[in-house]
Amino acid sequence: MNFVSVRIITSDVQRLVRFYGEITDMPVTMYTEDFAELATPACTLAIGSTRTLQLFGDDVTRPADSHTAIIEFRVGDVDAEFARLSDTIKDATVQKPTTMPWGNRSLLFRDPDGNLVNFFTPVTAEAIKKFDK
Template sequence: MNFVSIRVITTDVQRLARFYEEITGMAVTMYTPDFGELVTPACTLAIGSTRTLQLFGGDIARPADNHTAILEFRVGDVDAEFDRLSGTLAGAIVQEPTTMPWGNRSLLFRDPDGNLVNFFTPVTAEAIRKFDKQGA
């Protein structure tokens, strides 16, 4: 088995697609006006509109109502990303770059729908080894 993607449901696919393109520097491939994907080497972030829920049987997810998941992206230098995105993330920062007890330096912020996003860089020898083994 291989975990390949996570899907975020939104009322505004274009807004979220533009946001994730800006913060990652990667293009979102739009397959329809209701569905797009940001493909990274490790995983895919799918962005679907509320209209796609009908294909799964109806009202099964609520957009902008996530209180449990954090979307995480490994970046080369979390402090540089914080500086680069300071204007984009104004008012959305939950935690400025902080070194966590498990060895990652982490920047936590919210996307336009309020989903938590974590940019992190492994900084301790153990964390670096862990992610090098994963190929992430």
């Protein structure tokens, strides 16, 4: 088995495509007006409109209503990313770069739909070893 994707359902695909393209500085591929993907070497972040859920039935998910998941990106230097994105995420920052007890330096902020996003950099020898497998 291989974990390959997480999909965010939104009522505004274009807004999230612009946001994730800007924060990751990576291209987001629009396949249709209702579906896009940000492909990284480890996993894909898919962005789908609420219209894509019509295939699965009513009330499968509610856009902009996530309070349990965090979308995480490993970055080379979380402090540099915070400086780069300071204007973009200034009103959405939940936690400025902080070294966590498990060895990652972490920046938490919300995307335009309110989903939590974590940019992190392993900083302790143990955390670095874990992610450099």
